[in-house]
Amino acid sequence: MSVKQVAILGSTGSIGINTLDVIRSHPDRFNVVALTAAKQVDLLAEQCDEFRPAIAVVADADGALRLSKLLLEKKIQTQVLYGPDALVTAVTNSDCDTVMAAIVGAAGLVPALAAANVGKRVLLANKEALVMSGNLFMQAMKSGGGELLPIDSEHNAIFQCLPNDFTKAPHAHLGVEELWLTASGGPFRNTPLDQLASITPEQACAHPNWVMGRKISVDSATMMNKGLEVIEAFWLFGLPLEKIKVLIHPQSVVHSMVRYRDGSVLAQMGQPDMRTPIAYGLAWPERIEAGVAPLNLAQLASLNFSEPELARFPCLSLAFAAAKAGGTAPAVLNAANEVAVAAFLDSGLPYLQIASLVERVLNAIPVSSADSLETILSVDTQARKVAQDFIAALYK
Ligand SMILES: NC(=O)c1ccc[n+]([C@@H]2O[C@H](COP(=O)([O-])OP(=O)(O)OC[C@H]3O[C@@H](n4cnc5c(N)ncnc54)[C@H](OP(=O)(O)O)[C@@H]3O)[C@@H](O)[C@H]2O)c1
Structure with missing residues (x-):
């Protein structure tokens, strides 16, 4: 088994921290060669101390100076870089073979595209990159010759429910009829509509099932997140838009489903814990321990599904x-x-x-x-x- 050389774009975020948590348990499988953050210099310094990457990147010169000092104190020989171009350098000059793309928002597009262009295994959490540049990104993956593994739990679930060779044959030949993306409905699924006007950031960020960064938490509350995921699924899996459906599923246990022509519906289930899709992407096609508690279906009272109310979630429309x-x-x-x-x-x-x-x-x-x-x-x-x-x- 060869050791995978991993670069993590956005290592100080929710996905980045979960990725390092999975990697921590498998030192025989993964070696961290690059870590990037924007502002959280102290946390990045701690991560460098533990994982000793060749390259660490922060947003600006002040942050780089502070990080260099912290690393010097501990005699850590990581090269410190800063700025948007350095995010690309972290991908192209770190000898990584695997890139976790987990920067939030449009800032993640250029380095994720760079990873696609040079043929890395791209673990894509940064859905915004695919939303902005779906066609370009998929072409870059094709010409680069690397592997694209979706980390978003819904797309990871669909990836697991599709046949292995789904990229090589038209969906009609494989009998795939529809993709069903599940959505928790966020914290305001049942809030009376006349109370939505006074929602605060703290309320919007208190997701009932998932612990995530602030931007995606608000996107989950408005269901813009699901809208971005529909676009992401369109590019990843190549089905027409009308075959991609959204279902509210408040328990977040069924992470998404594929409906086949013969009446079969395949679902991937698990705890709402991002370490499952992260571990799947890191080790694919193998499966490794992710530190996730086993799912106990007998303890769940019920699994519910319903269609989203579009008046409540205009961002989805x-x-x-x-x-x-x-x-x-x-x-x-x-x-x-x-x-x-x-x-x-x-x-x-x-x-x-x-x-x-x-x-x-x-x-x-x-x-x-x-x-x-x-x-x-x-x-x-x-x-x-x-x-x-x-x-x-x-x-x-
Ligand atoms: N969290 C989840 O469970 C989850 C699930 C599915 C998909 N995703 C997707 O994964 C991505 C990351 O989400 P998250 O929840 O992990 O976000 P997050 O906790 O806010 O972390 C974002 C990461 O990106 C870095 N960053 C922010 N702005 C940057 C910039 N301008 N340049 C360079 N780096 C920058 C942050 O650095 P600092 O910490 O230094 O600011 C941090 O490392 C998003 O696209 C999200 O939609 C997340």
């Missing part, structure tokens, strides 16, 4: 509309949502304004073809500016 429009629309959706969620978390934008803002930005920017990275990054910048202008106008 907006994501379906952007997916249908195609081209640059999903990148606009993503950028507007990132700005809106950040404004909700940090600057008091009311919860219900998240969907309104995304809708206004989508209406303001015409859809064009998403045929190059330059076009995608330029539309991302434009959508952020339009969103910021709308927010500024709200407070005039």
Whole structure:
């Protein structure tokens, strides 16, 4: 068994920490060669002390100076770099063969694309990368010749329920009819609609089943997360949009399902613990211990499923509309949502304004073809500016 050389983009986040937790139990299988963070320098220094990567990256020069000092004190010989280009260097110059793409948001796109282009095994948690540049990303994976393993629990579940050779044959030949993405419905699944206006960031980040970063927690509350996942599934699995369905499943035990032509529905189940899909991606096609408690179905009173209420979750409808429009629309959706969620978390934008803002930005920017990275990054910048202008106008 050869030891896998792993780079973790976003090692200080929720996915990054869970990835290191799985790796910690398998020193015979995995060696960490690069770790990256944005601001959490102290935590990154601790991770470097434990895992001794060749490269560590932070967002800016001040952070790099502080990290270098901390590492020097402990005589750790990790090379310290900073800035967006250094995230690409962490992928291309660290001798990694496996890249966990777990930076949150659009900032993760360029390094994830770099990993795809140079043929790494890409463990994709950063769904925003695929939402923004699905076509480009899938082409990069193909020309790079690496393996793409979805880490999002729903897509990982579908990956596990599809036949091994699903990328090599049209779905119709394999009898795949539909993909069913499950969604917990978040913390406001049953909140009276007239109370949604006063939701606070703390309430939105208190997910009933999963412990996650703040941005994805808000996305789960609005169900924009599921909308982004529909677009992610469209690119990953190549089914027409109308064959990708969303089901509310409050227990988060069935992580997603595939319905086949003969009436079979295959589901992947487990605890709501990201270490399961992370371990699956790291070791695929083998299965390794992930530190996850066994699922005890007898202890669960029931498993419920229902269709999402679109009036409660307008972000889900907006994501379906952007997916249908195609081209640059999903990148606009993503950028507007990132700005809106950040404004909700940090600057008091009311919860219900998240969907309104995304809708206004989508209406303001015409859809064009998403045929190059330059076009995608330029539309991302434009959508952020339009969103910021709308927010500024709200407070005039
Ligand atoms: N958490 C989950 O259970 C889960 C499940 C499925 C999919 N995902 C996806 O996985 C990705 C990561 O989610 P998360 O919950 O782990 O997020 P998170 O806890 O917020 O962590 C984000 C990571 O990205 C780094 N980062 C943030 N902005 C950056 C920038 N501009 N440049 C470079 N690095 C930056 C952060 O560094 P600092 O810590 O230094 O700020 C941190 O390491 C997201 O795309 C999310 O949708 C997450």
